Amino acid sequence: MKNILRGIKAYAKALPLISTLKLWKYFAIPILISLVIAVVIGALAYNLSDNIGFYISKIWRWQWGKETFTAISNFLGGAIIIVFGFMLYKHIVMALSAPFMSPVSEKIEAYLTNKEVHSYRNTSFTQQLWRGIRINIRNLVKEILFTIPILLLGFIPVIGIISTVLLFLIQAYYAGFGNMDYTLERHFDYKESISFVKKNKGLAIGNGIVFMLFLLIPVLGVLLVLPFSVTAATTKTVALLKKGKGNELTNI
Numbered sequence: 419m420k421n422i423l424r425g426i427k428a429y430a431k432a433l434p435l436i437s438t439l440k441l442w443k444y445f446a447i448p449i450l451i452s453l454v455i456a457v458v459i460g461a462l463a464y465n466l467s468d469n470i471g472f473y474i475s476k477i478w479r480w481q482w483g484k485e486t487f488t489a490i491s492n493f494l495g496g497a498i499i500i501v502f503g504f505m506l507y508k509h510i511v512m513a514l515s516a517p518f519m520s521p522v523s524e525k526i527e528a529y530l531t532n533k534e535v536h537s538y539r540n541t542s543f544t545q546q547l548w549r550g551i552r553i554n555i556r557n558l559v560k561e562i563l564f565t566i567p568i569l570l571l572g573f574i575p576v577i578g579i580i581s582t583v584l585l586f587l588i589q590a591y592y593a594g595f596g597n598m599d600y601t602l603e604r605h606f607d608y609k610e611s612i613s614f615v616k617k618n619k620g621l622a623i624g625n626g627i628v629f630m631l632f633l634l635i636p637v638l639g640v641l642l643v644l645p646f647s648v649t650a651a652t653t654k655t656v657a658l659l660k661k662g663k664g665n666e667l668t669n670i
Contacts, residue, residue, distance in 0.1 A: 425624020
């Protein structure tokens with residue numbers, strides 16, 4: 419819980435740090451990517467939600483209770499679209515933004531540590547993009563595997579409320595994971611980074627909670643979510659690395 423709160427509180431220092439380092443110009447392309455992906459996924463979600471509800475309602479072959487089941491199916495179709503829409507949005511955006519976010523993270527780290535950080539892992543644009551795609555595909559698959567059974571549990575009374583909270587926390591964890599990796603890619607290889615985030619999952623969840631809440635703000639949330647979340651994640655990840663906790667890696 420302490421790490422979750424630290425991850426959330428880090429956002430308070432994000433705006434002053436962005437202004438101090440004059441980072442807004444570096445966020446132009448990631449913001450554009452975020453906006454385009456949000457519009458595309460939003461349009462797909464709008465067009466597919468009724469279709470998914472229709473196909474789910476086909477499962478019920480009896481006339482009695484047909485209207486009730488259809489209403490439930492439409493609701494379920496909308497829920498599925500929302501959950502998977504958020505998942506696809508964040509992983510696509512974070513993967514494509516990796517080559518632009520990594521240099522931003524590097525500038526923040528150099529400022530916080532008072533030294534250049536090129537000496538750790540000097541990666542190219544292509545390597546950063548591939549790393550982002552690889553991490554986010556891995557996280558997307560994992561998230562889907564967790565999400566499907568939790569969605570099914572949502573039909574059980576009482577447990578359904580718990581499943582909503584679990585879905586939100588899982589989405590938050592993988593959002594925070596992606597934001598932390600922009601810093602970790604300079605210090606660790608693929609497997610080591612996964613171990614680092616597992617060890618510090620509270621920080622990832624805290625960062626991701628605010629990330630997900632940003633997306634609930636119409637338009638403005640999509641524009642600001644990356645600048646604030648990446649800056650907040652970088653400050654806390656760098657703090658952990660400075661304390662040497664990054665060397666205490668767990669097994670995959």
